[in-house]
Amino acid sequence: MEIDLPLADYDKFLRDLKEHIRNAQIRASLAVNRELVLLYWQIGGEILTRQQQQGWGAKVINKLAKDLQKAFPEMKGFSPRNLKYMRAFAEAYPDEQFVQQLAAQIPWFHNCILLDKVKDAAERLWYIQQTIQYGWSRSVLTHQIDSGLYRRQGGATTNFDRTLPKPQSDLAQQVLKDPYNFDFLSLGKEAQERDLENALVAHIRDFLLELGVGFAFVGSQYPIEVSGKQYRLDLLFYHFRLHCFVVIDLKVVEFEPEFSGKMNFYVSAVDDLLRGEDDRPTIGIILCKTQDKTIVEYALRDINKPIGISTYQLREALPEQLQGSLPTIEQLEMELNTAALEIETDTDTPG
Template identity: 55%
Template sequence: MILERQEKEGWGTKVIDRLSADLREAFPDMQGLSTRNLKYMRAFAAAWPDREIVQGTLAQITWYHNIALLEKVRDPHVRLWYARRGLEEGWSRNVLAMQIESRLHDRQGKAINNFALTLPPGDSDMAAQVFKDPYLFDFLGTADPRREREVELALTDHIQRFLLELGAGFAFVGRQVHLEFADSDYYLDLLFYHLRLRCYIVIELKSVPFDPRFVGTLNMYLSAVDDQLRHSDDESSIGLLLCRKGSKIEVEYALRGFQKPMGVASWETKLVKDLPEELQRSLPSVAEIEAELSREEVGK
């Protein structure tokens, strides 16, 4: 009605102000009739002309979720993606806003993987959508962990935020999970179970760029988990290697030929992500800093 009135009477007639005053006078006990809220209602009606979408997805999330979508997302297709995803995963308004700010839609399903060759078609599509790239560990603050064990400890200290970044369906099993075979002890960095995929998820963390040798180790761990932990009702275990970037073609070549389903993605902390690109390039790497410190130590 507001859109129709504004089209007929023009924007300068204060249609919303007059309507708000009339409504509050007619319904003094009713909340949500302020000028500001009516403007949100007008924006909502303009953004969603398709009644089927409104009655389907949007009617099932709160008005505050809808306001967040209107304020933070311009593209209607992307806005609907977040609405549907938020409904599926039960996001609060704050979590929805956080996922939008982290551009989840650009990261979801982007991990390089071999799922199409190692899993049945339906399972491979679902598994591909479970993983993202990059993973944003903003909750680590400005910390820049240099060793895998430091990353593990930080993630498990913030397990709720870590699970939120991983996405719905992940159940934490443990860190440094012990496996024994060939008269040797091995320890998985992080072990999860995915409730929708019905399988174990082995996550290996690296604080360095991708190295093809990491894939061989992860493949070995997956074989051991399938033999020692997997129940007869479980699907094949899936591996996720998280490292500090890497060449896409190198990752694809490294995964080729392996029979175990694996994905490779990068991870970032707030410190690196927030710096302008030109400043990131001008900063020394961890390896360069350590080399310089070693030279100073030798000089002493």
């Protein structure tokens, strides 16, 4: 006998049930990964201890790999290469509490990438924290490391400490980079500001990836009207973590003091015309080809609106011999398209 249920009630019940199942799957995956990383850390520590204290040579890795693969044929990850990663992992993180609280919260492959690409301990910690916070896939983590995000994050010259309350000012400072990498664009030396703007909009996904988490695109050449006269903002975004509009003004020349006065006007207008009751003060970003720090500091000294000045790098500006080693737009798109499959592959181990 069939039981008639109101369709809306059943749909809600099904949605809730699916959400519970998905959450349980995620928790289970995280638990499995945590235990796997801790196991690898323990194995690496045992190998390291015996090599340091008992003089075991490098050849023991190959013998150990063979014996472990024979004893546990159903388990992947006991290749000589991966055992070397385990030893390096234990050597890099001697504190078990650190491994449990941080390193074990990201997939093993992510840890291997960090061991290969990042040698500074503070920088490696930063990338671990960012990966945990934003759920970076392996390809995105690799891209962020290769683009030098750690050194660029928070590097813009701003007046946020004077114009925004804490902790908003600190968060806003960290959101801005210097320089921004627009390697996904190929523009000639004679490109104008509109050419740069059109290229960024045409590759908006790559642009948003470079801007960072939280940016939502509102529009280009966004119109605002003040005293019957229309003005157009090069690019307008909304940032969901900062809870504010972000105006970006593009310049293909070196920063000039008058740029800050124009941006001050734009930010004031957006605050009056677009900002809602729950929105925080609008932020302005001036992206220039180059900047002189002293001139920028003087230009911002008496500005009462939050404004940051950053530079950008184009693929065209890089040495010719390096350009061929950069990923193409198609390669970036392929990496991003396959990111959804990372959850499955990350449970395996290298080698």
